[in-house]
Amino acid sequence: MNTSRKPGGHAATTSAADREVVVALDVGGSGMKCALVRRDGTVTHTEHHLTGAARGPAAVIDTILDVAEALADTARREGLAPVALGLAVPGVIDEAQGVAIWSANIGFRDVPLRKLAAARLGMPAALGHDVRVGGLAEARLGAGRSARHVLFVAIGTGIAAAHVIDGAAAAGAHGAAGELGHVLVRPGGPRCGCGRDGCLEAVASASAVARRYAELASTAPDAPEASAAEVATRAAAGDPLAQQVWTDAVEALADGLATGQALFDVEAVVLGGGLARAGAQLLDPLRAALHDRMTFHREPRLVPAALGAEAGCLGAALLALDDLEKP
Amino acid sequence: MNTSRKPGGHAATTSAADREVVVALDVGGSGMKCALVRRDGTVTHTEHHLTGAARGPAAVIDTILDVAEALADTARREGLAPVALGLAVPGVIDEAQGVAIWSANIGFRDVPLRKLAAARLGMPAALGHDVRVGGLAEARLGAGRSARHVLFVAIGTGIAAAHVIDGAAAAGAHGAAGELGHVLVRPGGPRCGCGRDGCLEAVASASAVARRYAELASTAPDAPEASAAEVATRAAAGDPLAQQVWTDAVEALADGLATGQALFDVEAVVLGGGLARAGAQLLDPLRAALHDRMTFHREPRLVPAALGAEAGCLGAALLALDDLEKP
Numbered sequence: 330m331n332t333s334r335k336p337g338g339h340a341a342t343t344s345a346a347d348r349e350v351v352v353a354l355d356v357g358g359s360g361m362k363c364a365l366v367r368r369d370g371t372v373t374h375t376e377h378h379l380t381g382a383a384r385g386p387a388a389v390i391d392t393i394l395d396v397a398e399a400l401a402d403t404a405r406r407e408g409l410a411p412v413a414l415g416l417a418v419p420g421v422i423d424e425a426q427g428v429a430i431w432s433a434n435i436g437f438r439d440v441p442l443r444k445l446a447a448a449r450l451g452m453p454a455a456l457g458h459d460v461r462v463g464g465l466a467e468a469r470l471g472a473g474r475s476a477r478h479v480l481f482v483a484i485g486t487g488i489a490a491a492h493v494i495d496g497a498a499a500a501g502a503h504g505a506a507g508e509l510g511h512v513l514v515r516p517g518g519p520r521c522g523c524g525r526d527g528c529l530e531a532v533a534s535a536s537a538v539a540r541r542y543a544e545l546a547s548t549a550p551d552a553p554e555a556s557a558a559e560v561a562t563r564a565a566a567g568d569p570l571a572q573q574v575w576t577d578a579v580e581a582l583a584d585g586l587a588t589g590q591a592l593f594d595v596e597a598v599v600l601g602g603g604l605a606r607a608g609a610q611l612l613d614p615l616r617a618a619l620h621d622r623m624t625f626h627r628e629p630r631l632v633p634a635a636l637g638a639e640a641g642c643l644g645a646a647l648l649a650l651d652d653l654e655k656p
Numbered sequence: 657m658n659t660s661r662k663p664g665g666h667a668a669t670t671s672a673a674d675r676e677v678v679v680a681l682d683v684g685g686s687g688m689k690c691a692l693v694r695r696d697g698t699v700t701h702t703e704h705h706l707t708g709a710a711r712g713p714a715a716v717i718d719t720i721l722d723v724a725e726a727l728a729d730t731a732r733r734e735g736l737a738p739v740a741l742g743l744a745v746p747g748v749i750d751e752a753q754g755v756a757i758w759s760a761n762i763g764f765r766d767v768p769l770r771k772l773a774a775a776r777l778g779m780p781a782a783l784g785h786d787v788r789v790g791g792l793a794e795a796r797l798g799a800g801r802s803a804r805h806v807l808f809v810a811i812g813t814g815i816a817a818a819h820v821i822d823g824a825a826a827a828g829a830h831g832a833a834g835e836l837g838h839v840l841v842r843p844g845g846p847r848c849g850c851g852r853d854g855c856l857e858a859v860a861s862a863s864a865v866a867r868r869y870a871e872l873a874s875t876a877p878d879a880p881e882a883s884a885a886e887v888a889t890r891a892a893a894g895d896p897l898a899q900q901v902w903t904d905a906v907e908a909l910a911d912g913l914a915t916g917q918a919l920f921d922v923e924a925v926v927l928g929g930g931l932a933r934a935g936a937q938l939l940d941p942l943r944a945a946l947h948d949r950m951t952f953h954r955e956p957r958l959v960p961a962a963l964g965a966e967a968g969c970l971g972a973a974l975l976a977l978d979d980l981e982k983p
Binding site: 421476477478490492494499500501502503504505506507508509511512513514515516523524525584587588589591592593594595596622624625626627629 | 833836838839841850915922923949956
C-alpha cells in the first residue's frame, strides 16, 4: 500500500493489487463452494464441486488440493495473481495450527490441512472453521458490519455460532467454541445427536423441526414428510401441528439466544443457515420472544445474514488475507 | 524497563520501579477491600472500609474518592510512589469509557467514576467490573495462570463469570458480558431476581441454596435457618433435605458450566466466591456432574480460586497497570 504513494506509481500498483486474489474453498459434508476473492471482498469467480465424503477423508483431501490448484491456475489464466489459499471446513478446527482435528461428516481426524495445502500450492494457506469464517464475513462485510460485537448463528442441520469481536472470531482453547446448538434449553427434552437430552439443536435445528413435525403428524391419515421450510409455511397457513412445532422451535431459539446474550453481550445477532431463509416467519416471532426474555440484558439487534451461500468462501479469504498481514 | 539495561542504571531503576504501587479498591455492596499493589502483584498494604450503600450513591462516591486519596497518602508516607488507581465495582460497567452504568446494590447510574477518580487523585485511573477483574487476577496470577483460556465463576449471593483470553476479560458491547447466573437451566423453575424463571442463579447461588433449604425444612419442627455453607455441611452429615438442595444446586451448576464450555471452550474453569469455599463438598460432585455432561466438548480443568478475597484488588491493579502500558 505504501508504494501507492510514490509519484507516478499509483496506477500501476493499484492495478497489481487489483489482480491479487485469494483462492477460497468452503468444504461441507456434501459440497464444496469455491471462489476467487479480491482483497476488497469482491468475488471474481465461483465453482461448486461435490465433496464425495463417502470416499473417505484421504480422497476428500486429494479433491480439496486438486480443486484449489485448479482454481489457482484458473486465476492465472484470467490474468489474476493468486496470493493465498483460504480453506473452511466443519468440525473442531485448530486455526492456530491449521489442523482439522475432528469432523464428523467428512471424517477428518488431525489432518494438517494448512500445511498440506501450502505445500501443494506453494503459497500461504489459512484453515478456518466453517461457521466461524462465515461469522467473520458477516461481521466484517455483511449484516453485522456496523457492529463491533456480533454473534453469528447458523441454523441448518445443526446449530452453531461464532462470536466475533472487532472482526476476529473466538475459536476457544481447542477450536471448539461457539457450540450454541449444545446449550441446554429443555432438560429431559429430545435426545441430541451429541448424546445429551434437551440441547437447542435437538429442538430447533432445521432437521429437528422436520423430525418433530413428522413424529407428531404421523398419526394423521396422510402422514406428511415436510422439511423445516414446509413446516414454517404450514404453520403460517394455520396447520396447528406445524404451529406447535414452529412455536416450540422459536421459543427454544429465543432461550438459546438469551443465554448467548447473557454471556456474550453483543450488539447484533446475525441469523444464517437454511432455517433463517424462513425470513419473517422466523425473525418476527423470534425477535418478540427474545425481547420477552431480556431483563438486565441490553437487547441485541436480530438481523438476517446478508452474504448468503458465499459467506464461507468470503470468510476463508478474509482469514487468509489476515494471515498475510501478520508481521 | 528499557532503562534497566543502561550500564550502572540497573539497581537504581529497579528500586524506583519497586517503589511504584497502584492504589486498588474493590467496592462491594457492603464493604470496600482496599490495597496497595506493586507492579509484580505483591500487596504491600490492605484496608477495609464500609461502603455504606444505604447513604445513597453520591455518598458512596465521596467515600471511594476519600479512601483512595488517603491510600495514596499512606503509600507516600511509606516511601512508595502511587502511579495509578484501579477501581472495581459491581453491576454493568463500561470499562472503555470508565463509567459505572448500573449497579443494583450501590445505586450507581451512569457514574463517570474513572474521570472523577483521576481528577481527584491526579493520576491515571481504571474502572473495572468486580467479577471481571477478579477473573483477570485469577487468570494471570492465580488458579488459571497456566491457561490461556479461563472462565472464572464467582458463586455468592449471585453468580457471574468472566471469560479471560490471554489475560484480558471480555466485557461485551455494553459492559454486561459473563452473566452466567442468568443462563436458563430450569425452565419453569424458581423465579430469579432478574424476573425470569429458572436462571442458574435462582437455583444454585449461595442465597438460592439457603432459601430453598429454608423452604423445604420449614415443615420440620425446628425450622432451621441455614446458610449455604451450613446446607453443605448438613448434606455431608446425611441430612436428606440438605442433600436434595445441594445436589440440585450442583446439577444446575454443572448444566450452566456445560453451557459455558460449549460456548467458550476454555482450558480451566476457576470457581470463586462464597459457595466455592465449600471446597471438595462442591468441587468433587460438580467435577463428576460436569464430566457426565461433556460429549463433544473438551473437558476443562475445574479448580478452586487461589487468590481469595484479594482477587478484586489485584485485578483492579492489573487493569490500571495495563492502561499505563497502552501507547
